[in-house]
Amino acid sequence: MSAAPAAGLPRMPAGTRAARPGGGAIASATAGVAALIRPHLRRDRIRLGVWIAGLIAVTGASANAVQGVYGDAAERAAYASTMDSSPATIAMSGPPVALETTGGITVFETNAVALVGVALMAVFLTVRYTRGEEETGRTELLLAGVLGPRAPLTAAGLLVAAASILVGAGVAVAFLALGLSAAGSVLFGAEVAVTGMVFTALSLVCAQVLAHARAAAGLGAGLVGAAFAVRAVGDVGGGTLSWISPIGWAQAAHPFGGDRWWPLGLPLLLAVAAAGVAWRLDGIRDVGGSLVAPRLGPASAPRGLASVPAWAFRMQRASIAGWAAGMVLAGAALGSVGSQVADMVRGNEQMEKVFGGAEGIVDQYFAMVALLLGLLAAGFAASTVLRLRGEETSGRAEALLVAGASRRRWMGGWLAVTSVAAVGLTACGAVGAASADALATGDAAQLPRIFGAMLVPLASIAVVIGLAAALVGFAPRAQYATWAVVAWAFIAGWFGDLLGLPGWAVDLSPFSWVAQAPAEPMGWGAWLLTLAVGTALAAAGVEGLRRRDLQAQ
Numbered sequence: 001m002s003a004a005p006a007a008g009l010p011r012m013p014a015g016t017r018a019a020r021p022g023g024g025a026i027a028s029a030t031a032g033v034a035a036l037i038r039p040h041l042r043r044d045r046i047r048l049g050v051w052i053a054g055l056i057a058v059t060g061a062s063a064n065a066v067q068g069v070y071g072d073a074a075e076r077a078a079y080a081s082t083m084d085s086s087p088a089t090i091a092m093s094g095p096p097v098a099l100e101t102t103g104g105i106t107v108f109e110t111n112a113v114a115l116v117g118v119a120l121m122a123v124f125l126t127v128r129y130t131r132g133e134e135e136t137g138r139t140e141l142l143l144a145g146v147l148g149p150r151a152p153l154t155a156a157g158l159l160v161a162a163a164s165i166l167v168g169a170g171v172a173v174a175f176l177a178l179g180l181s182a183a184g185s186v187l188f189g190a191e192v193a194v195t196g197m198v199f200t201a202l203s204l205v206c207a208q209v210l211a212h213a214r215a216a217a218g219l220g221a222g223l224v225g226a227a228f229a230v231r232a233v234g235d236v237g238g239g240t241l242s243w244i245s246p247i248g249w250a251q252a253a254h255p256f257g258g259d260r261w262w263p264l265g266l267p268l269l270l271a272v273a274a275a276g277v278a279w280r281l282d283g284i285r286d287v288g289g290s291l292v293a294p295r296l297g298p299a300s301a302p303r304g305l306a307s308v309p310a311w312a313f314r315m316q317r318a319s320i321a322g323w324a325a326g327m328v329l330a331g332a333a334l335g336s337v338g339s340q341v342a343d344m345v346r347g348n349e350q351m352e353k354v355f356g357g358a359e360g361i362v363d364q365y366f367a368m369v370a371l372l373l374g375l376l377a378a379g380f381a382a383s384t385v386l387r388l389r390g391e392e393t394s395g396r397a398e399a400l401l402v403a404g405a406s407r408r409r410w411m412g413g414w415l416a417v418t419s420v421a422a423v424g425l426t427a428c429g430a431v432g433a434a435s436a437d438a439l440a441t442g443d444a445a446q447l448p449r450i451f452g453a454m455l456v457p458l459a460s461i462a463v464v465i466g467l468a469a470a471l472v473g474f475a476p477r478a479q480y481a482t483w484a485v486v487a488w489a490f491i492a493g494w495f496g497d498l499l500g501l502p503g504w505a506v507d508l509s510p511f512s513w514v515a516q517a518p519a520e521p522m523g524w525g526a527w528l529l530t531l532a533v534g535t536a537l538a539a540a541g542v543e544g545l546r547r548r549d550l551q552a553q
Contacts (some may be wrong), residue, residue, distance in 0.1 A: 164196025331432025374457025466537025473544025
């Protein structure tokens, strides 16, 4: 079997073979890196653009929302006093540094989103360009040409590091556009860029250790979560433990509060060391191999896997378990702050405007918590439904269908398990939020009301599931439009009032179709109609898949 080299890649002259780094020559080991980056850019120009522009836009919008909210010194002093005494907020946002300044407050409110966002971008893109390319067979094909043996690894690292730098530069420009000081803005941008670079290098190692892209991406995302958790515990406990977390190192730069550049050297050193380890590991394994060999399954499947739903649950169970733990922690972290919201915003006209006045501020806050937890569950649902497309293009779906499962049973069973999992994950977040609020206030009487309010977004999540299914069924090439809907739901729900978005724009979000409980009375008619829309979209998607041809790469 022969295949033509990818367009834009150099051809190997007849009778020659690819150069190998036998003499330790870096140039020969990385030959063809530039030629390999070009196809990545051409193929993923939209994906990269969405990641980069999205992170810059979300961070910039968050920063813009803060401007003017704490207009005078007294309001900033009250904010600083509240945040200094709030362990939950410190755990979520980082060390409370320079909160008497607008720049310090802006960093405190935005750095968690910016740092975690760029870290996750680095993980997913790095694994995609390394282990993901090996799984498709493209890496082996390209290495048969004149590419150096380390070119795929090097190209992935350089491309994702460059994307991280672009995110950092964009964030710095956004801060400068808001009138914040140049020194603090540039330092915060560098903090974001360095965080992306260090997790790029760590993800290169993950791609060498595990044999499958999903597992490598999960390990990388777990490292991000562990780094954030260690930093959170360290900041609450005095700061010592934060010095063993890459995220803690980045936040130790203290933009607008000392402007320390030297802590950024720590994640850079770790990035260099991790990249070196990845380089070494890449040289001692075969293409497609890994340090941890995948475990062989049993010779015959148990009877419990005979049904499509059982197969779907088996495929999703690890992801469900990880998301469940994350939802409980996220709900607990957000719920524990509810009792402090009234004190935080009382007397601040801008903040009272955001939360709809002094009365019902806590209910407005928990409505936002319900939105955030609902968006997280919608993110799980979207990513899981879109995995159907991967099953199709890899050829695995065809193998199941040949074995006797109909297309309706295959897709319907997967959607059923995903829907039940989304309900369970939302309930996990609700338990975390309601329980944390009850513990913080000492008032368990509000627990059922808060728990019920956290479940209201389930109808909107059903619309996300249905939309993803419809796109997979009718327009699989447009499947990632699902993420645009989820992103817009976040922007419209979180920043809609502050940005002055018109009502029709906010209503494009399915999360605006249901009541914003507990701040608004429950409207069962709208809720049931939203649920019906999601169900109809999902059913249409199943029918669309039944009528079209399967597409394999």
